Amino acid sequence: MRKVGCLGLLIGLGLIAALFWVARDWSGEGPAAKPLAVVVPEGASLSRAAGELEKQGAIRSAWRFRGYARVFGTGKPIKAGEYAIPARASASDILALLEQGKVRQRLIPVPEGYPSILVHEALIRAEGLTGQVAVPREGSILPDSYAYQLNDTRTAIVARMQKAMADYLATAWKKRKPGIAVKSPEEAIVLASIVEKETGKPSERRMVAAVYTNRLKRGMPLQADPTVIYPITKGKPLGRRIKRSELQATNGYNTYASAGLPVGPIANPGRQSIDAVLDPATTSALYFVADGTGGHVFADTLEQHNANVAKWYAIRRARGEM
Template identity: 30%
Template sequence: MTVASRLSKWSFYLIFFPAVLGIVGWQGWSWWSWAKAPVQLPGSNLEEATIQVQIPLGTSIEQIGRDLEAIGVIRSASAWNLWARWLRLRARMAPETRGEFQAGTYALSQAESLSEIASKIWAGEVVQLSYTIPEGWSLKQMAEYFEARGFFSAEAFLAATRQIPDDDFVWLPPNLPHLEGFLYPDTYQLADGVLTPELVIRQMLYQFEQVALPVYEQRQGQTNLSLLEWVTLGSIVEKESVVAEERGLIAGVFTQRLQRGMRLEADPTVEYGLGIRQTQEQPLTLRQVQTPSEYNTYLNAGLPPTPIASPGVASLEATLNPAATDYLFFMARYDGTHIFSRTLEEHNRAIAQVERELSNRQPQAGNELTTE
């Protein structure tokens, strides 16, 4: 090979390799900029927008990337995969950084870079979840709440409530079609960041066992109500009692009616059976009240087959210790309070009084007031 040939060959290497390195460097910088750049979703504020992302146990790295890209938290699942491989390689090379991507629920900001998001999931910086179920909520309302919070679907929750865990909670009444009434309303915390319908149900059943069940067991010899009847009556009292001071009196009215063989005629039972909710603007119609349902206490004597909501301990206690009263009727004023009556004649006057109080609103055809 001549000197000229050797010089030509080295010239080629001197030109080719810097060019390749330049291209690789440019590609790396482009990827780094792409990974670092925050994602601006339409109409979002990068300083405020956060998304709760749940990563189930056993989710692959690739699936995590696809999920994050799908909801717009990162721009590129491919970039995520490359960065994840780098974290794993670094963990093998440096013992102090060893770890793995961890399951859980994460609060991810759209202003965070890909590397920041990956580091958070690698370190297991899960959020402490909490959820609050108010007294008087039905299973349907709970299901809608959990779905709206993004924890799991309403359908999944309702399906789980039909699986009765009576092996673990042996005190549950036999042959329950669902767990309505037995999921105790409260605020719950979850430390590990993974929320499932089954976990929620077990937490709430355990709280019922700790808070409500002892109330019944302490008075079991002093009441003729079975556990199912107690919770069912308590759920009706809960739905009717807006003002706490009236709770014992409302329980007393229902107790009197049951003892006398009178129908309860409780609006919330009709609403539950029809899957509706009346308001001041749209009270129950006579047609709805006359619609047959196993929950319709205007048509059926006694208690409905199951609770209609989750009662709190105050309503449950009231059913065991109702106020001594000779009231047999009450009429809602639509401000949370009621007018209580001893006779049907008094009750009819109360109805007329409420109609006068509401006369400033335009009545809707067919929406006659109903009463207890």
Template identity: 40%
Template sequence: MWRSIASNALTLFVVLLAVAAGILAWGRNQYVGPGPLAEPICLRVEKGATVASLSKTLEEQQAISYGPIFRIGARYSGKSTELKFGSYLVPAGASMEQILGIATRGGQSTCGTEVNYRIGVLSSELVVRDLDPKTGRYEEMLSFDPAAARAPTEYAKVEAEPGTRFRVTLAEGVTSWQVVDALKRADFLDGKLADVPAEGSLLPDSYEVTKGSGREALIAEMRQRRATVLDEQWANRAEGLPYKTPEEALVMASLVEKETGVPGERAEVASVFVNRLDKGIRLQTDPAVIYGITKGKGALGRGLRQSELRRKTPYNTYVIDGLPPTPICNPGRDAIKAALHPAQTDYLYFVADGSGGHAFSSTLAEHNRNVANWRKIEAERRKQEQDGSGN
């Protein structure tokens, strides 16, 4: 009798184990296998969201078939407390595991309606765009310059939507004064800015913010990112550079940033300035002279006068030796890298070549030929403009 009971109990135990194993296998397949999404969706992860609330949202959007499996998977993967605020594109057929990875990886939001305030060197623009999950393409809804026009009625509606994302993007070469001036008109931000940050202390980059974020907090993040980039590049800088401090390298990076808009030229431009410093030749860079006149408060709007090129100021690199005393703008990552990893050349000169880039040379004779060629191009362009205006 006892043998029969023991045998039946063992059989029941084996059956229960088999059932449990089957349930576990089914649960795992549900977690890692393709999900029910027929089309991509935008997944909004709210601040303070929990895995429980997210699983409910996912069930409502028919992105997962069984919420408890998602919650168990999040708990056992150790990611249940790692949800990152933002709006993310979830592809069709995404598994629960993939969705959890998207929601916990963070980074820049990739989906939904976005207000992007682009602060540029010559002007700023507030752009509203929306990502179509089906095509993966952004469609611009409206744009305007807050300094030149009132916000359209449509903008107020978009700004009030709870799912709208906000971003501030700084162009490479923008000055600190321009950043502060533009941020004062960002009506989705809060708080005052007491002072203009030191020139070169902000990193041109894209910054995701929330409505009502503080302006000072945003400036602090811009400072921190710039400090991180400069520290990393300084630690890995090339040998033999003519800079004693990271701050001097930052000044060089700002000159490089202002001298060329062609990414592939930055290291060559840096090499010209480094070579001139090494040989004790004055840098003779117009953007520095212009900064001495404008103090970074907008564009000069005209050519430099001979009297300005002769006037001795701390930023007139035609008169002073070495670097100017401060950066002349906020350089981007690539300009900082170029200043600390310049190309190995014997170039001492460069001039515009008519293509948007520059012609580089090692001797004054070669440089003079390049200058003459550029003057010829300028003259031809003026003639074409005159001919065009006369028709």
């Protein structure tokens, strides 16, 4: 009886040790010393995914992982995609990622006022995208952050960006204020792109839009510096002062040389600039100039404007910029 008792005790201890080892192997720290990126192909089975995880060093054993999944998993099918596996992630945590489809999210940020040439460069730089794509039509991209997955195509991302703009513009146009200066959604994007480039302060956008609205209604040239720069750089920073010859150039964009809107957008405007053009502030202001604090000071008359310009020049001279 004593031998039977000892044998039972040994078996019990062995079972406890085995259970402890299984729990540690399943829920304890995994073997990955650093974060890993593991791709589960479309249609891949758990067996294939486990093999890839073992190959990448995320788990210790593919066959044990499959066994654990049958016992401890939810039974849900795993989802394809690229997974970001944290360092030392447990087998339990990795299976949860696969079953919940928490794939790695890659982002392409498109800031407000980004010209299409810079959107194109961002698409080309984006790691994991495939295929080539032309520079998108200016003003057709809605600024935002766009998520993508490994092996998505650049063409598909651009299509999403353009659909986002088309959808937002269609909705915003329906809500436009009566009596605005622009006569079509296309004209709204052109003017919104100028507003976007003229001020980085959200609180000023409706006021800047109002100044340009007033000038358009009076047949006055918009005299917007960003429209002069656009044909030279395609929207990138000029890096110097505008030349007199550039202010006099006739190219369809120069709003000093001719009245009315330029022939096309000069950037991809954001939602707030589009909204500002479609609902500008109520004001009689016709002019504005920088105030030295990152904003602008507005004026109704040329006399007031010239005084404001003189103050701005004084600020620039004091800064050593002139």
